[in-house]
Amino acid sequence: MKPSRFATLLASGAASALFAVPPVHADEGMWTFDNFPAAKVNAEYGTDINQAWLDHVRGAAVRLSVGCSASTVSDYGLVLTNNHCVVGCAQNLSSSDDDYYTHGYTANGLSEERKCPGMNGEILMSISDVTNRVTAAGAGKSGSDLVKARNAVTSRIEEENCGDDPKWRCQVVNLYHGGQYKLYKYRRYSDVRLVFSPGVQTAFFGGDPDNFNFPRYDLDSAFVRLYENGKPVATPDHLVWNPAPPKAGEPVFVAGNPGGTDRQLTVSQLETQRDLTLPITALQLSELRGRLIRFSEESAEHKRIAQDLLFGLQNSYKVYFGRLFALKDESFMAKKQAEQTALRQKVAALGPKLPKDFGTPWQTIDTAQSSVKAMYLPYRFVEGGPMGSELFGYARELVRAAAEREKPSADRLPGYADADLPRLQKSLFDEVPVHADLEEVTLEFWLSKAREYLTADSPETKLLLGKESPESLAARLATSKLGDPAVRKALYDGGMAAIKASDDPMIQYALRIDPEARKLRSAWEEQVSGPLTTASEKIAKARFLALGDSIYPDATFTLRLSYGKIAGWTYRGTEVPPFTHFAGLYERATGHEPYKLDPRWIAAKDKLDLSTIFDISTTNDIIGGNSGSPLINAKGEAIGTVFDGNIHSLGGNYGYDAKLNRTVAVSAAAINEALRKVYGADAIADELTGKHKPS
Template sequence: MKTLTLAASALVLSFAAAGAAQADEGMWTFDNFPSAKVKKTYGVDIDQKWLDTVRASAVRLTTGCSASVVSKQGLVLTNNHCVADCTQALSSEGKDYVKDGFLTGAREEELKCAGMQAEVLLSITDVTDQVKAAGAGKTGQDFVKARDAAFATAELAACGQDKTLRCQTISFYRGGQYKVYKYRRYADVRLVFAPEYATAFFGGDPDNFNFPRFNLDSAFLRLYEDGKPANTPNHLTWRATAPVEGEPTFVAGNPGTTQRQLTVSQLETNRDLIIPIGQLQRSEMRGRLIQFGEQSEENKRIANQPLAGVENSYKVFFGQQFVLNDKKFMDAKRAAETDLKTKVAADPKLSAEIGDPWGEIDRAQAALADQFVPMRQLETAAGGGSDLYGYARTLVRGAQERAKPSAERLPEYGDTRLALAEKRLLDVRPVDAPLERMYLEHWLLKTREYLTADAPAVKLLLGKESPEGLSQRLVAGSKLADPAVRKALWDGGLAAVQASDDPMIQFVLKTEGAGREVRKAYEASVTAPTDAAAERIAKARFAVLGDSVYPDATFSLRLSYGKVAGWTHRGRTITPFTDFAGFYDRVTGAEPFEAAPRWIAAKDKLNPKTVYDYVTTNDIIGGNSGSPVIDAKGRVIGAAFDGNIHSLGGAFGYDGSINRTVVVSTAAITEALTKVYGRDALVKELAGK
């Protein structure tokens, strides 16, 4: 707890310039990378050819991770925890690929990852003028609808109906810019290699977000097209030697979300409302999953990945809460905001154009406070994570929305986004009924608790049933676990969905309107005024700081720069490397410090001095998991898989003295593939042979 508080205090320095990037700070877009600054700092030339090669090799996984193409035959490097849902889905009772690892010796053994799509960025098109023009003069729901329609129009213009492409309109600088990112879409992604859970996540939750680390958190996928391995001439070169201390490093990936450009009142809302409610529910779900897993070995198997996900999220927001509770941090944010306001006020023309967007956002927080819980329970977190509920809502809303012109639909059902929605709906994956009941029951209980039993929406959800009884009835009676049933309903459209006697479909048909209602109200009173005001704050930042600022993370492709370096905190210096010898010293024989049998057997074959994991100063956040760490020559030297405990404050700011990215080295991966797993063919492919 003290460590996190001190980390937050250290972040104060990063806001002294009202948002100007500090040394090694920044998740930069590929069309605004500070090559001159990198040259001055590290003496490395990052030219357009280098950028184009890296961009064409970087991969975004729709599971929320990053990756990179590392061979001409579609081989992709990512993290083991990024494929954990795949290994879990491929497993069954008596065949646990999560626990034992997934190894292939031939292409026909590579198995499809259900629901996973890989995307490679092809182009970036600025559509700021079109989007802003669409929303000009409009307020409330009219503003949201006009902007969403402009998004859909821009995406359709860029991608057309080509199902090998995906286009996405992304907001940068909180509405300062809008750009269409066009991706090459790979819908067939297959698992090639994944190590055992004990190897990939050695140290478990105690070591998570810490360093030293001893994790082989790596995995390989392969992109397929037309049933064959994809031809990928653009790929990163594999470097099997570890970097040295001080060596420049670059991370290309898709950081998920940062809030560095939020106003103070928005940060206070996160601190006082959004994070606490989420943490309370995560904490209870964690306890339920632990209790469930203790009941049998099979329960433990199916709860393993959900529990790991909940624990990881809990720790992330635990760290964020501490940062936002730090008085010095918040004072620095207030000072930075005041400084920007003062600069705007000093320019009469700019001041007249900007107005008081900060006041408008402050007022929107009151509406957010009133509507956040209904919005969360009835819309954004509806179903509590149940796959069956998610299938039913996709079928119901998909049928309703597809009957409208693309520009008039909910954005997630626009023409250029339907292919992914359909893939997630129809791909074959197991549904674990006990977990389904748990998720639904927990969601219904919390909704009743937070909204009260007398709320019309709760009466609509439950009727005369209990959360326990309703969740049991819906899961036991639903046939939506069968992909053939889902396909028939999807193809049959609204008439087929309305005629279905599936209890989950009928439940969603009856209740999803409550989610639409609160979403509409939220967008009108929170989203619209907040986004309209944020556009003007972005304009102020551009006027004051020019292009020296980078946008908040949006799960879009970014490039950060840094170097291999340890850190010193409270008089203790952490060196940047760990090795195989350190791993074996850390083994205790008991979870979570138990070595997998293969590693015990291979101990004498491995070079104890091989660099296992290392840390760099690169600026990353969640979503960067699996990102390639690249040297100055554009060669991959590792995969980022974590940050240290201080990096949890990275959602709100960057402190280069202690924020660190944790990386598994290509040197360790290469040696493990050869001496532990005997994957010689895979090593040859990585070497380009």
């Protein structure tokens, strides 16, 4: 469940605050590692989770910069994740002659492990509380002034603790929507190399029809390796690999980085999502998907270069459609209204314990929704930019980096402080293929939709198009030379003088629209994010007065731990068992896409143990971003990797249903069997069991 590359705009359209206090059901929660309910879990499941166990799992968990989770599983930096988390890497390493996205990749030794452009791996080393310092910085401020003050203090905290050393990353994390601010310090690895991918045909067997469904027959697993100074990183605290068949009912844990949840929104915020942001997002994803399908049908090469972006669009569309379906459920919305009413009553009962300036934060949030509705479309198209355009992304980063680096570090926009520059430079300087034909499609779509939604007479449309048509402007911008990392590096090193002197059409375009994009950003901070920050912090403090921190915070793409058990579910009288097996894969195969088997699996059928458990259903509470998270048993061993949820889990953005929400993982047993008997990757399988040192 990789977080959508388009999720940021949706989230910004309905920024969350802590309002609802539903009861926490069994197995519910994406808990921080410094507030995990170990005593409750041990009592319920008979486990022995202690601080040493938590420290070990935390030290093995990896956050990947592609929006996924992972874990170290050998002494030599070998990392387990999902195939769909490395398909971007496989696509970038591919050519018309070698399509690793489709057919996969197996490295025969360290010399064949290939660097994934733009990918970082991060391991969380420590968590510390910086709440008082962050909240003090915003005291007495509101609107954009509050946002700027908070940005400045978080930048200073991050730089004081990590500096500009590329081996470290510090991140001040907003938890409980202002109730707490924690400093997360990560060990960062910028050299991540592809070791094994089974290819999309096997990892995504069943395609879109089976996506977010169960039973599943997907080997959605992959391995990368962390390197430093040209050598594999030593990772002695890795998870022990356990390929033994898992058992129904056994307790399991998921350590990963859920991308974001909106379980604590007000009813008015949910209505904004339901009536504005979700329909627009889903519709545009659907439309762009159609254009890319048409583009893919034009030639084999078009199909190859569009397949990764198309996969992301299809997955995101299904996610947002599922969320919209949940918010249109009247009983669900009535439940949310009841939860909000209950919390307001609890807060009102605090009386004199509340701060004197508590005011009416719920009304503040409701008022801010009017600003969201008025500003969302201009903000989305101008500040948000096009979906899927690498060239525009590079140009925006270069133009803003040039402007921001002329300011003191603490005064810069988020993402441009000195501590952030190593990551920014890696994303700009790594070599990633850019395809002009595909760029033209995404740019034309963005520009045409801007004119359609904003109207031809709006100042934003005139800013974006000038006197040109979407078609002619997209064609011109797609001739940009920013696909060349050497060009990007020269512009970055040259600063604003080089940016202004550049004749690159995309650089000049980004430079022209950036002043208005910044104005929209500032207005958004003044009228939306600033007021929401103030109001959410007031309610968070009131919540702590009433309940403490006995409830987990919304997800923030930072490390969390969920607990549960291996279990199926019953829906409309039909019982869904928790396991699938290799035999079912062959029964499901039809010979036609998306149920067409990789020839290697056809050839290996007689060698395989068809009773091998393939995919697993569990009660763990997850969301997008948990993709690649290890599925861990009570001993702290890796028994699989999470890659999806069932169809009922799509509403998990707003709440957890213990009866229906399920996590889906591929078993270590299946991965082990496939490595040895399908892919001939015995060296990887032996490394997992400690019998082989890579060379």
